[in-house]
Amino acid sequence: MHRTGELYGQFQTLEQQKETATLGMWIFLVTEVLFFGGLFLTYTINRSTFSTAFGIGSNTLDITLGAGNTVVLIMSSLTMAMAVWSAQVGKKKLVSIFLMATLGLGTVFLGVKAVEYKQKFDHHLVPGRSFDMKYHPTHPLPGDDPKELALEKKEVAEAFAHDPDINAHGQLYFSLYFGMTGLHALHMIVGAGLLLWLIKGSFAGRFTPQYNTPVEIVGLYWHFVDIVWIFLFPLLYLIDRHR
Amino acid sequence: MSNTPPTPDHKLPDDHYLNATYGDGIRSWLLTTDHKRIALLYLSTVTTFFFIGGVFATMIRIHLLTPGGALVTPETYNKLFTMHGVAMIFFFLIPSIPAVLGNFLIPMMIGAKDLAFPKINLLSWYIYVIGGCFVLYSFGTGGLDTGWTFYTPLSSVYSNSAVTPAVIGIFINGFSSILTGLNFIVTIHTMRAPGMTWFRLPLFVWAHYATSLVMILGTPVIAITLLLAGLERMFHLGFFNPALGGDPILFQHLFWFYSHPAVYIMVLPAMGVVSEIIPTFARKPIFGYSFIAGSSIAIAVIGFLVWAHHMFVTGESTYAAITFSFLSYLVAIPSAVKVFNWTSTLYKGSISWDPPMIYALGFIGLFVIGGLTGLFLACLGLDIHIHDTYFVVAHFHYIMVGGAVMGYVGGLHFWWPKITGRLYPEALSRFAAVVLFIGFNLTFFPQFILGYLGMPRRYHTYPPEFQVLNVLSSAGASILALGYLLPMIYFAWSMRYGKVAGPNPWPATGLEWKTASPPPTENFELTPEVTWEPYDYNNRPDLGLSAGAPSPAPARGDD
Secondary structure, X not given: OOEEOOEEOOOOOHHHHHHHHXXXXXXXXXXXXHHHHHHHHHHHHHHHHOHHHHHHHHHHOOHHHHHHHHHHHHHHHHHHHHHHHHHHHOOHHHHHHHHHHHHHHHHHHHHHHHHHHHHHXXXXXXXXXXXXXXXXXXXXOOOOXXXXXXXXXXXXXXXXXXXXXXXXXXXXXHHHHHHHHHHHHHHHHHXXXXXXXXXXXHHXXXXXXXXXXHHHHHHHHHHHHHHHXXXXXXXXXXXXXXX | OOOOOOOOOOOOOOOOOOOOOOOOOOHHHHOOOOXXXXXXXXXXXXXXXXXXXXXXXXXXXXXXXXXXXOXXXXXXHHHHHHHHHHHHHHXXXXXXXXXXXXXXXXXXXXXXXXXXXXXXXXXXXHHHHHHHHHHHHHHHOOOOOOOOOOXXXXXXXXXXXXXXXXXXXXXXXXXXXXXHHHHHHHHHHHOOOOOXXXXXXXXXXXXXXXXXXXXXXXXXXXXXXXXXXXXXXXXXXOOOOHHHOOOHHHHHHHHHHHHHXXXXXXXXXXXXXXXXXXXXXXXXXXXXXXXXXXXXXXXXXXXXXOHHHHHHHHOOOHHHHHHHHHHHHHOXXXXXXXXXXXXXXXXXXXXXXXXXXXXXXXXXXXXXXXXXXXXHHHOHHHHHHHOOEHHHHHHHHHHHHHHHHHHXXXXXXXXXXXXXXXXOOHHHHHHHHHHHHHHHHHHHHHHHHHHHHOOEOOOOOOOHHHHHHHHHHHHHHHHHHHXXXXXXXXXXXXXXXXXXXXXXXXXXXXXXXXXXXXXXXXXXXXXXXXXXXXXXXOEEHHHOEEOOOOOXXXXXXXO
8 A cells, every 4th residue: 555645555644643542542552551551450450459568668668769750641541632732723832842751751751660679689678589578677788777677677577477478479479570560661662762752753753733643643542651650650669658 | 946937148247346457466455445345365374274273173173082092191182272263253254244245234224435444444454364363373383272262370380382472463453443433333323324224223233332332332442452461471570460460360350351252243243134135035024124123133132231241150259140140041032033034034035055045044044043042051050060060062053153154154144245246156156055054963962962062162182981072073174174165166167157146136125235246346326216115025116126026036046
């Protein structure tokens, strides 16, 4: 199928093409809901079975970084929405600016996520042979608050008395933590690639009030990835947090 | 047929999708975005996997000729039935009708130039091929012995076979199915020609809409489930491993949430094929169009609510089991609606016994047996008795081979003149259809009896008193193989030597028959406009069909 301008050969009109692309993205997002849904179900069932281990797991996450990242991501949704709006009203310069802002905020999110992952490696909280929930309280790192550590130590000891298999169940929590946030981060990386492609197009002045479908459907995708995080944040960080 | 006027000789069109070149040679096929060429790419790859799965089936049936097992060790036997299931289900049955016939026909049936996303269509074929390579790698480097169901912790911890590449392959292949379903749904929504309203769509398209719903809603779940099982095996995680606190029953729930609806991915398109063939060769409008269309959607929806009937013996709650048993019975209603509507269409029809019609009637017979025995299995009390026996094996082969494959082969016979522009030998193909029907029943009917008498599935050995029934089944399998090989031979022959078919050899009423055979790359010279109701055999003067007048006889390859 050859294309004429922005119109691909299988379509009659630009409107038909836009309607088709948008519907395609919505359906894709439906499949994504089901894809993440399997993980969310696995998480929910294990959370209710092993609430002690999962509670301690939640407590080891850094709420400041998590909450900060949530704000960053919501801001990126705002800039994405502004980019779509700018394209629709034909402000070509603003499209580029807002797309770059979105990409910048997305990159900040991924950077913070990398810092959080590194912490988990330092604390021996990555599933595998060296996984040990007792490791961090007894091996403080420079900069750790001694009062917090003492609390954590007491809590882990109590949990061990309650559930001797806490290391196995803690590994389940962290498997799911890395699985869910990792899959989410992978979606962010794909989104960042799509943004780069859009930015290239916006520099070439491709997006006009008549033709802005790519901005719009990448926007849908970006908002979806944000919403996934809006669910991940309370599930992983907030439930049963008690310090 | 002696008093029908001789049909005029047809000529192949000068330019069509098969001889159009957009580049040179093989590249024009491997880089094509034409849905018709992609359909043929799929045809070649699913046929390859059908052969591979067929070889394993042959070895299983040879092995079971004697009570002690005639051919392989117990470990190898486990691998044979697993690899047979994986090749046939994930790489043949699920893509067969949608990706070959659906891909070829849906844009033509709705009057579009192509699917909504032609590049994604090609991408899904490549994803299928890459997934297939991973699975073949698994078959070649240690095989696979977990059963096609990949139950944990056997698959994720204990199995010594090449599970990881197989799981990766099926994970990858899932995206092929998802993208095909997505493409079909969007195409059916936005690409219809003027006048092609929802209730003028061919029932084949309705069936594929329902199938696509199952593909996009179910496949992501199996993808994430197998991904978790694969990660569990690779990194010794514990999602589904009870030794580490995980829950193996959760795996079964997630697995069957897809894999039960997957049965409808296989059989719904076949029902769509039959709904096209029956009115064509009965020369009558289909009976109860809207009920057949609605029953496809109903099967897709109810199909998502019955998965735990595979798990009656896992110790699930009695109330859950009763609920799932009841919901499973409900599937019988839309299925029966279809069967009654097809038979009502035949009533007082002007029936001609062309090969597609013989396959369609064979489908109805086998589907009825497969469907009714499904009710036995949906029955909670009886299922406890026959669970994991050959009764189950026979039941799902009646649905998946007797139903889905009959529909697929019948559909190939029906649209082969459209795909290649040529007819195949009539007498030989009727013979092949009958051979297939007899061979199938001889293979699988004895398995109902074996299962009822208590022979468990997946065992490499059996007590001597079961030998007669097993030998009958193996003998049937060899007849069945002939029934599959014959069409492959005469289809290949017809591509070069078959009689030229003309645009509408049967004649049938769908839009796909209003263009040349083989069709041009853009499907239609001009975008068609639909002004008629579907299957209106009494009122289509453009096809020589009108009430009261003698209807033209189908063109025959032997004439």
